[in-house]
Amino acid sequence: MSEQPIAGTDLRARLLDVRDEPLSVDEVLAAVKDPAAGGIALFVGVVRQVDHDQPVSALDYSAHPSAVDALGRAAAAVLTDEVTALAAVHRTGHLEVGDTAVVVAVSAPHRGPALEVCREMIDTLKRTVPIWKHQQFSDGSDEWVGLP
Template sequence: MNDVRIAAIVEHPLDLDAHLAAVDDPRLGAVTTFVGRVRDNDPDADTPVIGLEYSAHPDATVTLRRIAAEAEGGAGALVAVSHRIGQLAVGDAAVVIAVASAHRAEAFAVCREIIEAIKRDLPVWKRQHESDGTSSWKGIGG
């Protein structure tokens, strides 16, 4: 069984339903999801955030697949994860994760490890745009 069903860096809007369909399996009774959305504020911003611009290293997809596989770690879970790049508006999904497993504890643990590893290790950078016209680059991760 291919435990990582989707690991993608894409420029189009993310589809939670497609991720759920990718991990659908009648043997698995627990499904967790995570959707990371662009918010209109940031503790470091002086004015409201109006959007983000994500860019990725050419190897980001390989890294995302590795992150998903390592987080799954033989737990018997199915994983679908995508990170969006390009211009995103407030409310747009930047990251979508769906994990299915036999039991909820594993599904939650795998999902959490994936998002934490994305923030830590995925070579994706974001430029935050504020309403006053300023922008700032944020470090590695989403």
């Protein structure tokens, strides 16, 4: 997918992408660093070892072609006047336990707004961006998460 600015997206949304390659926390953090920001909130989602009391062996994420545009709409929905910058990148493809699945960072002059908007962004992303998780369990069973 693309890192190019999305038409109509607030310029404070500095990095919005969906990728089928390993994610860089440093890249996302660098995207929101700004001399006007005194605080940066960072969320890193990783593939966990157990879900629903079942051992997870791996998972695969897939995304609709509109996912990057949906990230732009999610960013627009959560940005406030108190935010300096926002970045969000989600992984697609095959991931193993411990792999990074999503990184969200928000900077602001003060920590409160950075923390609040970071939480709102990951929650809004999970609710509204068309990215689906196919989770495989160690016992051979599986489940899809996030399907419409």
